[in-house]
Amino acid sequence: MPPTLFVPGEGLLYRWHPLTKITLAVAALVLTLVPWGRRPAWLAIPLAITVGFGLMMAAHGRGPALAWAKRLLWLVAPVFLSLILVHGLFYPGGRTPVWQVGPLTFTQEGLLFAATVGGRLLLAVGAFMVVLTTTHPADLTTALVNIGLSPEGAYLILAAIHLLPRMQARAQAIVAAQHARGLRTDGPPWQRARALLPLTIPLVLGAIQDVEERAMALEARAFRSSRPKTSLRVLRDSPAQRAFRRGLLLLSGAVTLLARLTA
Amino acid sequence: MPTSYTVHNVTYTYPAARLPALREITFSQEAGEVLVVAGANGAGKSTLLATLAGFAPHFFGGHLEGDVYLNGRSMCHTPLAEWVTSVGLVFANPFNQISGARLTVFEEIAFGLENIGVPPDEIGRRVNTVIHRLSLTELANRSPYTLSGGQQQRVAIASVLVLEPTLLALDEPTSQLDPEGKRDVLTMLHQIAEGGHHMVVMATHDLEATHRLAARGLILHRGYVVGDAPLPMLLARSEWVQWGITPPLEIALAQGTWRPWSAPPPPFESSADELALPESLPVHVERVSYRYPTGPEALRRVSLRVEPGQIVALVGRNGAGKTTLSKMLNGLLRPSEGQVRLGPHDVSDYPVATLARWVGYVFQNPADQIFKRTVWDEVAFGPHNLGFSTKRLWRAVERALALCGLESLAHAHPYDLLPNERRWVTVASALAMETPILVLDEPTGGFDRFDYIRMCHLLRSLRAAGRTILLITHDMGLVAELADRMVIVDSGTVVADAPPRQVLADDELLAKAGLEPPPTVRASRAMGSSRVAYTEEELVALLD
Numbered sequence: 001m002p003p004t005l006f007v008p009g010e011g012l013l014y015r016w017h018p019l020t021k022i023t024l025a026v027a028a029l030v031l032t033l034v035p036w037g038r039r040p041a042w043l044a045i046p047l048a049i050t051v052g053f054g055l056m057m058a059a060h061g062r063g064p065a066l067a068w069a070k071r072l073l074w075l076v077a078p079v080f081l082s083l084i085l086v087h088g089l090f091y092p093g094g095r096t097p098v099w100q101v102g103p104l105t106f107t108q109e110g111l112l113f114a115a116t117v118g119g120r121l122l123l124a125v126g127a128f129m130v131v132l133t134t135t136h137p138a139d140l141t142t143a144l145v146n147i148g149l150s151p152e153g154a155y156l157i158l159a160a161i162h163l164l165p166r167m168q169a170r171a172q173a174i175v176a177a178q179h180a181r182g183l184r185t186d187g188p189p190w191q192r193a194r195a196l197l198p199l200t201i202p203l204v205l206g207a208i209q210d211v212e213e214r215a216m217a218l219e220a221r222a223f224r225s226s227r228p229k230t231s232l233r234v235l236r237d238s239p240a241q242r243a244f245r246r247g248l249l250l251l252s253g254a255v256t257l258l259a260r261l262t263a
Numbered sequence: 264m265p266t267s268y269t270v271h272n273v274t275y276t277y278p279a280a281r282l283p284a285l286r287e288i289t290f291s292q293e294a295g296e297v298l299v300v301a302g303a304n305g306a307g308k309s310t311l312l313a314t315l316a317g318f319a320p321h322f323f324g325g326h327l328e329g330d331v332y333l334n335g336r337s338m339c340h341t342p343l344a345e346w347v348t349s350v351g352l353v354f355a356n357p358f359n360q361i362s363g364a365r366l367t368v369f370e371e372i373a374f375g376l377e378n379i380g381v382p383p384d385e386i387g388r389r390v391n392t393v394i395h396r397l398s399l400t401e402l403a404n405r406s407p408y409t410l411s412g413g414q415q416q417r418v419a420i421a422s423v424l425v426l427e428p429t430l431l432a433l434d435e436p437t438s439q440l441d442p443e444g445k446r447d448v449l450t451m452l453h454q455i456a457e458g459g460h461h462m463v464v465m466a467t468h469d470l471e472a473t474h475r476l477a478a479r480g481l482i483l484h485r486g487y488v489v490g491d492a493p494l495p496m497l498l499a500r501s502e503w504v505q506w507g508i509t510p511p512l513e514i515a516l517a518q519g520t521w522r523p524w525s526a527p528p529p530p531f532e533s534s535a536d537e538l539a540l541p542e543s544l545p546v547h548v549e550r551v552s553y554r555y556p557t558g559p560e561a562l563r564r565v566s567l568r569v570e571p572g573q574i575v576a577l578v579g580r581n582g583a584g585k586t587t588l589s590k591m592l593n594g595l596l597r598p599s600e601g602q603v604r605l606g607p608h609d610v611s612d613y614p615v616a617t618l619a620r621w622v623g624y625v626f627q628n629p630a631d632q633i634f635k636r637t638v639w640d641e642v643a644f645g646p647h648n649l650g651f652s653t654k655r656l657w658r659a660v661e662r663a664l665a666l667c668g669l670e671s672l673a674h675a676h677p678y679d680l681l682p683n684e685r686r687w688v689t690v691a692s693a694l695a696m697e698t699p700i701l702v703l704d705e706p707t708g709g710f711d712r713f714d715y716i717r718m719c720h721l722l723r724s725l726r727a728a729g730r731t732i733l734l735i736t737h738d739m740g741l742v743a744e745l746a747d748r749m750v751i752v753d754s755g756t757v758v759a760d761a762p763p764r765q766v767l768a769d770d771e772l773l774a775k776a777g778l779e780p781p782p783t784v785r786a787s788r789a790m791g792s793s794r795v796a797y798t799e800e801e802l803v804a805l806l807d
Contacts (some may be wrong), residue, residue: 136366137364174631177632178632182696209630216359219343223362223378225344225345226344228380229380232387
């Protein structure tokens with residue numbers, strides 16, 4: 001598996017300039033940070049926008065849409081579950097019991113808080129996953145460098161984004177090697193816990209070693225040369241997209257201001 | 264001024280190391296020349312290349328005395344980012360050379376040119392030229408991460424070559440290549456040097472393949488240059504045995520210094536009885552097909568049988584399907600069609616961890632498995648998982664360490680070992696599991712003469728003890744010496760399955776599969792003998 005979140009495809013999102021998609025994601029992120037209040041009805045806003053992103057992805061075919069949905073589920077579901085457990089049970093302002101399991105009581109206020117934070121997370125991850133799924137990594141770094149980020153900074157962002165799939169690819173090789181030595185990763189919890197060290201140590205040591213080797217690889221390819229860089233890939237932008245970006249930023253600013261004033 | 268570089272009295276010590284890795288090294292090289300650097304593992308070959316490329320000390324730190332001058336310019340006084348545009352370094356492990364910044368092979372090769380500001384039109388032209396020269400056209404749109412080791416090695420060379428460096432330094436550039444790929448790369452390096460504007464220096468154990476294109480050799484031994492002369496002269500010296508290098512057969516024969524691999528005897532004794540196991544299992548692969556989820560069909564109706572007491576060698580081009588086939592044996596990959604059986608056991612009925620009782624697997628990359636703090640504990644991990652009794656575990660580990668020459672390193676941290684020693688740790692780890700079936704994927708890659716001889720003896724002993732052995736290799740000499748059968752895999756199908764001397768006699772078949780006969784065959788033909796020598800022993804008989 002190539003260690004990237006990008007899924008090749010065709011369509012509007014693929015044609016858009018990376019900055020347009022980043023602006024869209026930032027605008028969505030701003031929406032999540034606006035203090036909407038904690039009435040259940042407001043929870044529908046981040047959910048509806050995320051569904052909107054999902055529909056946009058679906059319009060670009062099964063491959064990109066499935067990849068987007070899977071990643072969203074894998075990244076958000078565990079956090080969402082822990083939010084419900086922690087805040088549902090232990091939220092300091094929790095007064096109204098809704099469900100009792102033995103000595104544990106879930107409160108309405110706690111669950112609402114968990115749903116608010118979870119909804120924000122869902123929208124933020126969903127929005128940025130749209131950018132990463134539909135933007136070629138080289139285009140993303142070029143766009144970031146064009147707005148003033150250093151090539152090293154842009155590469156750092158790229159490396160951080162791709163850390164997950166790269167680790168995943170390496171983890172698969174390690175799991176294969178340790179299974180071949182008789183390691184069991186199934187069975188009771190103690191057996192699974194025992195399997196953690198043989199899997200994580202090579203993964204962590206490999207990642208540390210990887211940093212040095214990757215740095216050497218970049219040095220060997222003149223990455224830190226002081227000469228001006230060129231790009232093989234041409235980024236297409238248009239006056240309409242530039243206007244759209246400005247409009248989105250203005251709108252986000254206005255919504256934030258309005259929310260602050262009326263809070 | 265003619266293009267040249269000089270290494271002037273260089274002594275280099277790595278950070279935190281007590282002793283220098285390079286000592287008082289002085290030599291120079293001029294354009295048009297190919298220089299081969301040889302020596303045993305740990306002699307300082309890779310460090311010398313890293314010094315030429317400026318990584319030692321600019322990247323690693325450490326202490327360097329002396330300097331390297333390229334056309335009069337000092338390495339010590341030039342920033343690394345500028346030095347690398349004149350001196351290109353190709354690493355020994357091609358996977359580590361992938362930048363991770365680009366998605367396709369084409370873009371990966373272009374990455375260096377983008378960094379030095381070459382206009383896009385020229386980038387396209389230069390990348391296409393290199394891609395064509397290195398036969399990478401069909402891979403241009405693939406992700407570098409999805410390629411086989413040999414394919415990645417060609418991409419790594421292309422990525423540096425495209426920068427057109429004055430000095431091209433390559434660390435084991437052919438170690439993972441199939442014979443055809445090796446020939447292509449070496450021919451290309453020769454052409455580059457012949458042009459008269461570039462210099463090529465490569466560290467290698469493979470003098471058999473490289474001596475024809477390199478006029479000059481540099482032998483390193485424990486950090487010192489012990490020989491710097493025309494290669495035939497160097498290889499005529501009898502010290503090569505102590506240096507741990509393998510001279511090309513035809514030169515050693517002509518000079519009368521050749522000694523077969525059975526001498527000197529290895530420093531271990533093992534009898535077939537000691538290595539025998541109560542259970543022996545044959546491998547039966549029947550009409551197996553396999554397609555990777557996101558890739559092409561890797562195997563198509565492949566059948567294969569390996570009996571106990573047999574060594575079967577899987578050979579073929581990089582990416583032909585050899586490793587895919589071998590992973591079917593221990594269930595790491597499951598066939599889309601067909602069946603794999605280990606004696607009475609159908610592989611599909613068992614998880615990988617259970618199959619590990621019967622199949623020991625030596626992977627290409629030791630870093631994927633090593634995690635314990637000592638070599639002893641690492642080797643004991645497999646037997647421990649398999650539930651060996653304490654007594655049996657001790658016996659198995661001690662024996663495996665002895666067989667692999669690791670007794671003195673038993674308490675060392677595996678990450679402190681040299682790459683060849685780490686590879687031995689993985690071999691010992693598989694041996695200690697006492698499995699009736701063994702799969703070894705490129706077991707001699709990066710080995711010097713000492714390691715090579717040890718591996719040959721080990722495999723012979725294991726076969727005599729009734730083990731079932733599947734060997735994946737590009738080394739035709741190793742195949743001719745050891746294999747009972749040679750199976751050629753090409754584009755996911757078996758195109759030949761017969762005793763090596765039968766397959767190796769078929770020049771047409773070999774050429775079609777991108778293979779070459781072993782050096783002994785070439786040497787006996789060059790001698791004009793009516794008989795063909797397939798093994799070193801047969802060559803001795805022919806000479807007598």
